Amino acid sequence: xxxxxxxxxxxxxxxxxxxxxxxxxxxxxxxxxxxxxxxxxxxxxxxxxxxxxxxxxxxxxxxxxxxxxxxxxxxxxxxxxxxxxxxxxxxxxxxxxxxxxxxxxxxxxxxxxxxxxxxxxxxxxxxxxxxxxxxxxxxxxxxxxxxxxxxxxxxxxxxxxxxxxxxxxxxxxxxxxxxxxxxxxxxxxxxxxxxxxxxxxxxxxxxxxxxxxxxxxxxxxxxxxxxxxxxxxxxxxxxxxxxxxxxxxxxxxxxxxxxxxxxxxxxxxxxxxxxxxxxxxxxxxxxxxxxxxxxxxxxxxxxxxxxxxxxxxxxxxxxxxxxxxxxxxxxxxxxxxxxxxxxxxxxxxxxxxxxxxxxxxxxxxxxxxxxxxxxxxxxxxxxxxxxxxxxxxxxxxxxxxxxxxxxxxxxxxxxxxxxxxxxxxxxxxxxxxxxxxxxxxxxxxxxxxxxxxxxxxxxxxxxxxxxxxxxxxxxxxxxxxxxxxxxxxxxxxxxxxxxxxxxxxxxxxxxxxxxxxxxxxxxxxxxxxxxxxxxxxxxxxxxxxxxxxxxxxxxxxxxxxxxxxxx
Amino acid sequence: xxxxxxxxxxxxxxxxxxxxxxxxxxxxxxxxxxxxxxxx
Numbered sequence: 235x236x237x238x239x240x241x242x243x244x245x246x247x248x249x250x251x252x253x254x255x256x257x258x259x260x261x262x263x264x265x266x267x268x269x270x271x272x273x274x275x276x277x278x279x280x281x282x283x284x285x286x287x288x289x290x291x292x293x294x295x296x297x298x299x300x301x302x303x304x305x306x307x308x309x310x311x312x313x314x315x316x317x318x319x320x321x322x323x324x325x326x327x328x329x330x331x332x333x334x335x336x337x338x339x340x341x342x343x344x345x346x347x348x349x350x351x352x353x354x355x356x357x358x359x360x361x362x363x364x365x366x367x368x369x370x371x372x373x374x375x376x377x378x379x380x381x382x383x384x385x386x387x388x389x390x391x392x393x394x395x396x397x398x399x400x401x402x403x404x405x406x407x408x409x410x411x412x413x414x415x416x417x418x419x420x421x422x423x424x425x426x427x428x429x430x431x432x433x434x435x436x437x438x439x440x441x442x443x444x445x446x447x448x449x450x451x452x453x454x455x456x457x458x459x460x461x462x463x464x465x466x467x468x469x470x471x472x473x474x475x476x477x478x479x480x481x482x483x484x485x486x487x488x489x490x491x492x493x494x495x496x497x498x499x500x501x502x503x504x505x506x507x508x509x510x511x512x513x514x515x516x517x518x519x520x521x522x523x524x525x526x527x528x529x530x531x532x533x534x535x536x537x538x539x540x541x542x543x544x545x546x547x548x549x550x551x552x553x554x555x556x557x558x559x560x561x562x563x564x565x566x567x568x569x570x571x572x573x574x575x576x577x578x579x580x581x582x583x584x585x586x587x588x589x590x591x592x593x594x595x596x597x598x599x600x601x602x603x604x605x606x607x608x609x610x611x612x613x614x615x616x617x618x619x620x621x622x623x624x625x626x627x628x629x630x631x632x633x634x635x636x637x638x639x640x641x642x643x644x645x646x647x648x649x650x651x652x653x654x655x656x657x658x659x660x661x662x663x664x665x666x667x668x669x670x671x672x673x674x675x676x677x678x679x680x681x682x683x684x685x686x687x688x689x690x691x692x693x694x695x696x697x698x699x700x701x702x703x704x705x706x707x708x709x710x711x712x713x714x715x716x717x718x719x720x721x722x723x724x725x726x727x728x729x730x731x732x733x734x735x736x737x738x739x740x741x742x743x744x745x746x747x748x749x750x751x752x753x754x755x756x757x758x759x760x761x762x763x764x765x766x767x768x769x770x771x772x773x774x775x776x777x778x779x780x781x782x783x784x785x786x787x788x789x790x791x792x793x794x795x796x797x798x799x800x801x
Numbered sequence: 802x803x804x805x806x807x808x809x810x811x812x813x814x815x816x817x818x819x820x821x822x823x824x825x826x827x828x829x830x831x832x833x834x835x836x837x838x839x840x841x
Contacts, residue, residue: 308833315826319819327806447840455834467830498806502815509822513829 235380235635239644246417246648250655251398254410258402264687267403268335268667270494274405278412279504282491282660283482284512285411288418289657290372290650292519297633298539298626300523301530304451308520309465310771311513313475318509321483322502325738329489330498336664336671337489337734344737346745347676352752353730354672357486358665360726362698365661366705367722371627372654373706376647378542379631385707391651392703395658399699400692404494404667407659414652419515421649422522424642425634429525432637434532441578442528448577448593449531449600451524464769473724473771476778480727482508484734487664526633531574537563537610539625539632543618544610552617559613563606570599658702666695721770725763728777729755735778736785747788748781755781 235243261267274282299307334340338357342350373387398406433442446452456466463469482488482505495501537560538544548556573595580588611623634646670691679686729752736743736751759777762768768776808815 312826312830315822319822323815323819443836443840450841452837452840454837455830457834499808502806503809503818506818506822510825513826517833 235643235647236640238641239647242641242644243648243651246645247394247651247655250410250413250417250652251394253413254398254406254659255401257409258398258406261402261405262688264670264684264691265335266405267688267691268490268671270404270408270490272494273496274408274494274500274504275496276500276503276507278408279492279495279501280507280511281415282408282411282494283488283504283508284515285415285418285653285656286487286491286660287481287512287657288415288515288653289368290654291368293418293422293650293653294372294375294630295627296516296519297523297526297630298628300451300520301527301629302626304446305454305517305520305524306456306465308454308513308516309456309467309470310474311478311516312467312470313472314478314512315509316471317475317478317482318505320479322505325483325734326492326501326505327498328738329493330501335493336486336668337484338486338668338672341733341737342676345733345748349733349745349749349752350672351677352749353484353733354668356726356730356756357484357668360722361485361487361661361665362701363705364722365658365665365698365702368654368657368661369702370706372650375627375631376650378540379628379635380647388703388706391654391658392699392706395655395662396696396699399659399662399666400695403691403695404490404663407663408491408494410659411656414656417645417652418649421642421645422519425638425646426518426522426525428638428642429522429529429633432529432533433525436578437528437532441581442525444581445528445531445574445577445596446524448596449527450597451527461772462767462769464771469769469771473769473774476731476774477724477727477771480731480734480774480778481723484727484730485664485723486668487660490664490667491660523630526630529633529637531570533637534564534567536632537607538614539628540622541628541632543614543621547614547617547621550617552613555613556610556617559606559610563603566599566602566606570596570603573599662695662698662702665698666691669694669698721763721773724770724773725759725777726756728759728774728779729781731774732778732781732785736782740782740786743785743789744792747792748785750788751781751784754784 261271265271296307329337329340332340332343336354338350338354341353369388369391373384373391376382377384377387398410402409430439430442437445443452456463457468458466459468460466492501492504495504536544537556544556547553573592576588577592577596580592611625614621614623631650634643638646670687674690674694675682675687679690732755733748733752736748755777758780759773762773762776763770808818812818812821
């Protein structure tokens with residue numbers, strides 16, 4: 235990073251923290267701290283909802299996912315717009331009518347205290363881990379690429395977020411998220427334009443998409459009905475719908491965003507704004523990864539994108555074998571250039587037969603290239619047995635650092651920090667609120683003054699921030715980061731969604747059947763995760779269905795507890 | 802309460818707003834399916 239990059243990064247982070255702290259200066263009551271004072275317009279709510287979901291992992295992992303597997307990941311979001319409509323039409327009006335501060339408060343009125351506290355506990359467990367991951371995931375990548383100590387990066391993200399989240403609560407979080415979204419979207423748009431204009435002059439956007447498509451990266455919609463394929467149209471429309479219903483309808487980090495709306499209409503519009511723009515935004519982020527893939531068809535890519543580890547391995551006894559693989563890699567790249575020229579000239583001349591031959595040759599070269607990457611990973615494992623050989627999360631950041639011009643590098647690093655901060659701030663805000671409303675005020679100190687709860691909400695936010703930083707300090711790299719977060723969410727979301735759906739739509743079902751069904755449903759999902767290879771999106775469907783079916787069954791067979799009249 | 806829950810001025814009801822969101826999504830998925838066929 236050059237001095238200009240540092241200036242842009244530091245100025246962006248300072249401006250955001252200062253703005254959040256300034257916006258939160260007038261927060262004097264627990265209600266304003268928890269619910270944001272109910273004065274947010276729909277566009278702030280919409281951007282805040284999008285920023286909460288868009289963590290740093292989104293910007294680091296998704297371009298890498300498009301590079302490796304193509305655009306198909308976008309199908310994960312296909313059920314989201316329908317979920318936004320269902321929530322806006324059914325659940326949001328109920329939350330508004332009850333004037334609740336957390337989603338779990340609703341469950342006590344509808345069922346009983348134990349159901350409220352169990353769902354709140356499950357939320358605290360999964361969001362507490364999630365907050366740790368949302369700090370750790372970007373920290374480990376940024377540390378490795380920028381040469382910063384991991385704990386230092388953890389500390390920077392954690393402390394910056396705690397400062398403005400604690401000072402201004404929900405209002406500060408939502409207001410800063412609008413600016414964080416502006417930084418994120420403009421940074422990604424500039425990166426897209428830069429990579430597009432970095433392609434050879436003879437290669438148009440249409441050519442680039444044909445190259446990506448020929449190499450299997452443009453299979454955007456897959457209508458096959460395979461249960462073991464993670465992303466298909468059907469898994470997106472069912473599993474994705476259930477995830478979105480659960481995440482936006484029952485996860486306090488999202489519920490808190492739209493409960494801050496000045497009216498019910500503003501909250502509804504905020505959710506629908508997310509429903510309209512989410513898929514295009516994810517397509518844009520995946521599109522950056524796709525263009526990076528095409529860029530590396532014309533420019534030599536590293537053999538392994540986590541280059542720090544590659545250089546470390548070159549200091550071991552495996553160095554000669556690695557150098558030989560690198561020589562082979564360079565040769566395959568040169569051959570690929572030859573095939574690409576054939577492909578482009580056949581396309582431009584409209585020669586179908588030559589085009590088909592060039593496509594075939596290109597695919598074979600890509601296969602060889604992939605096989606070489608695989609061999610490199612095996613060698614790395616021999617050289618450094620503890621090394622993480624999945625390098626997809628390093629693809630975009632390596633591209634940023636090695637290819638983007640001065641200034642843009644600083645902006646893109648700021649994008650990743652902003653995303654980490656926005657997701658973590660919402661999580662800490664929700665964790666602090668749930669702890670104070672559903673646990674502390676409900677069960678420990680129910681009759682204190684408002685200032686006491688405001689002070690405790692701030693204290694719990696700090697405590698959760700420290701817990702998240704502590705978890706981040708000890709977490710180890712899990713599979714692909716974005717999938718790790720989604721899997722974690724899917725394990726807990728289904729059963730919780732089942733409880734809320736029973737609450738909203740099956741009015742005759744009582745508290746105890748739902749409570750037992752939630753415990754059993756959660757156990758079923760954990761067993762499915764441990765023992766089967768079913769795609770994780772289906773966990774949401776399984777957990778939700780088990781809870782609904784079992785609640786109905788238990789409600790029918792369990793005797794009603796009757797009040798015993800005193801003698 | 803009713804005044805707090807008006808749909809956007811250009812629309813007559815929330816149902817129209819919901820149809821707009823779902824219709825745009827269906828159109829987008831149709832375009833993406835088409836792109837999957839064109840670029841392969």
